[in-house]
Amino acid sequence: MSPAIRVRPRRELAAARRRRAHRCWGHLVAAPLWPMHQANLGTLLRTCDAVGACLAVPPWRWVDEALARGNTLRQPSCVHRVGDPVRWLAAERASGAQVLGVELTDEAVRLADLPMARRRTIVVLGHEATGIPAEALDSLDAAVEIPMVGTGLSLNVAVAGSLVLYKLAGLT
């Protein structure tokens, strides 16, 4: 008897995917602008590929090395370097982008209430130990919080970013 649930083979999955990476500077940009752990960058890169987002990171050598090591994708994803986070976020807002912080803040929008992104949206992710720096909070249009019921104070940043990116992309 064959099982009721069939796992789709790799060849079938590959045929259903894009042939090339999505266009650069799409309408979603994941921005872990103060990263600490290498592994989180590789995880976020894969989520960006899956939802059609770009990744914006600081122009640091260890970040490039971490992305090269963590990149298991068939096609290179679009990665951009941001030298001065606060100035870049201000420029994005001035040009009409929505800047959303993924952070545990007062008056944050809960993930379930977050609508799909209808315009260019920058998804700002905090430092793994200290969150989004105070000087960048004024650059946000709003914050999104992922409710938690456990004992931990927060989620892993790549998990939090991935959940928000999926919601904004309208894929969940």
Ligand SMILES: C[S@@+](CC[C@H](N)C(=O)[O-])C[C@H]1O[C@@H](n2cnc3c(N)ncnc32)[C@H](O)[C@@H]1O
């Ligand atoms: C480990 S948390 C930072 C720790 C926390 N801000 C602190 O100071 O203890 C790293 C980042 O993951 C994201 N994050 C983690 N859990 C989250 C949640 N439940 N809702 C929204 N963002 C979250 C935020 O971007 C946060 O800055």
